[in-house]
Amino acid sequence: MLKEIKVKIDDREISVVAGSSVKDIFEKVGLNKDVIAAKSEDKELDLSAKITEDTVLQPIKIDSPEGEKILRHSTAHILAQAVMHLFPDVHFAIGPAIENGFYYDFDLEHSFTPDDLKNITEEMKKIIQADYPFERKEMDKEEARKYFKEKKEIYKLEILDEIPDEKVTIYKQGDFVDLCRGPHIPSTKYAKNFKLLSVAGAYWRGDEKNKMLQRIYGTAFATKKELKEYLNLLEEAKKRDHRKLGRELDLFSINEDIGPGLILWHPKGAIIRKVIEDFWRDEHIKRGYEFVYTPHIARLDLWKTSGHWDFYRENMFSPIEVDKGSYMVKPMNCPFHIMIYKSKERSYRDLPIRYAELGTVYRYEKSGVLHGLLRVRGFTQDDAHLFVTPEQLEEEIVGVLDFTKFMIESFGFSKYNVYLSTRPEKYVGTLDKWELATNALKKAVEDMHWPYKIDPGEGVFYGPKIDVKLVDALGREWQGPTVQVDFNLPERFNMTYIGADGKEHQPIMLHRVVLGSMERFFGTLIEHYAGAFPVWLAPVQVKIVPISDVHHKYAKDVYKKLFDNNIRVELDARNEKMNAKIRDAEKEKVPYILVIGDKEVQNKTVSVRKRKVGNEGAVRLEEFIDRVKKEIKERVL
DSSP states (O other), X not given: OOOEEXXXXXXXXXXXXXXXXXXHHHHHTTOOTTEEEEEETXXXXXXTOEEOSOEEEEEEETTSHHHHHHHHHHHHHHHHHHHHHHOTTOEEOOOOEETTEEEEEEEOSSOOOHHHHHHHHHHHHHHHHHTOBOEEXXXXXXXXXXXXXXXTOHHHHHHHHHOOSSEEEEEEETTEEXXXXXXXXXXXXXXXXXXXXXXXXXXXXXXXXXOEEEEEEEEEOSSHHHHHHHHXXXXXXXXXXXXXXXXXXTOEEOOTTXXXXXOEEOHHHHHHHHHHHHHHHHHHHHTTXXXXXXXXXXXXXXXXXXXXXXXXXXXXXXXXXXXXXXXXXXXXXXXXXXXXXXXXXXBGGGOSEEEEEEEEEEOOOOGXXXXXXXXXXXXXXXXXXXXXXXXXXXHHHHHHHHHHHHHHHHTTOXXXXXXXXXXXXXXXSOHHHHHHHHHHHHHHHHHTTOOEEEETTOSBTTBOEEEEEEEOTTSOEEEEEEEEEESHHHHHTXXXXXXXXXXXXXXXXXXXXXXXXXXXXXXXXXHHHTTOOOTTTOSSOEEEEESSGGGHHHHHHHHHHHHHTTOOEEEOOOSXXXXXXXXXXXXXXXXXXXXXXXXXXXXXXXXXXXXXXXXXXXXXXXXXXXXXXXXXXXXXX
């Protein structure tokens, strides 16, 4: 007699014959539409998997987050198969699913071209049309090693060597075989809504000492509509790319003669930075912060004491030899602020102490990950460190979070996601203190009534943190403010204060930024506003366009009155036609254009053109000045 087992699906429990496939079980309860895999006890399964014991099955639909990940990873396999058909001498590395897409790394002498991507796409369509099933096979590791050795797949052999199990799995679709844990879509026909996006170089294992491979990026979605929407989003993102707009609007540049990852702020970018920094300083003064300034280098021993030398060395530049001693350019500001704290004895009455600094730091980033303003080697943090008693900890964290909310909303970010990042693999300090710090952050974010997610293992080596990720106009996340609790550095530096009991106690340290780095935050702002900054941030707030030379005298009078009222203004006195001047000002994304002709001179008015609105007609100059000053003061977005 055949053995029967019980399977629970949603709120239903059914009896099936042991050894039934997941697909057969789902079909029995009418769950075959859009279901591509299943989850059983947190393990994902192919539809072809056999169920031999009582279990609970959860269907994974193709349009769910888990389903999209499976779809995209499977499409990476189809990409590899297509490349194999067109370039038989290729060698395969890895092809994972990533956020919104997938990639596959190839070792191939031929360099992929745009035409190659077109041909690969057509070959993928043939594979998808062929409807090859994804077949899973388990085999001994030695058998797999023999197979991939015959194929001369050196990267697969390297991966095999790192797998501790004696059994491994491979997947086959048509004539293509890959080492993979799975699961996969039932067959290639499910991957019809895809697009190959680009080619990039990628070192094997991300290590510059290894061979440079070719990486093809792509994306895939459950429906044609979702794919189209995502591709439209990518097109809009290209228009907003801060690197492109940085050139067009003359905001910043990166010069290879100076070095990659080092930013040159041009006058228009620098004036925006000044506005941000002035606002930042004013708001810190209101909240009881004190400003400090610290050096760019320090003795190597300082970084050994802090733990950065042991836990962060790969992100630090090499030591500099000065006067027979070793110095480091600073990757962090925190040890300097600690030394200011330690410059004299502190009492519990002095706490909390809040030190703030726009401190420029330097971190070694691999050249392959540098990206405009968003990933650099030299940047200025809107840094602050708070030294508090245990009783003050939660209140100060809430204060930082409230300050954070005010700052990011002032710049137009009404949406943001909050993450509680917990203990990483490499850490210092005791588990008890880590738990205490994590609970303090958790309680504070809950006191703010902020929904949050746990980000496991993403804390820094000395403590857990809250990360606030800004959501821009296109719905993309950007790394922004962060607050970290640190028991470790006060202990390492033997920091103390005299308590009410007359005894020495150790303060708790909070690290925080309310914007992030000036560079990354500026890049985020550029893309959020597509370079069309609100009036209070715009590098040029008003552009004056006289129609002809006879209007220049009055235009200069208008310029002086605007300038005297602290409005950032430019006068376009070029010998060009009015429409050409207006077009140029619109390309520069200036919020207001003032056109001056005979009527304006006669009536002592200005003709106002507002960005995205157009011609608003003539108004008295004083009335226009009051309007702009009000927008600046109220930081109208």
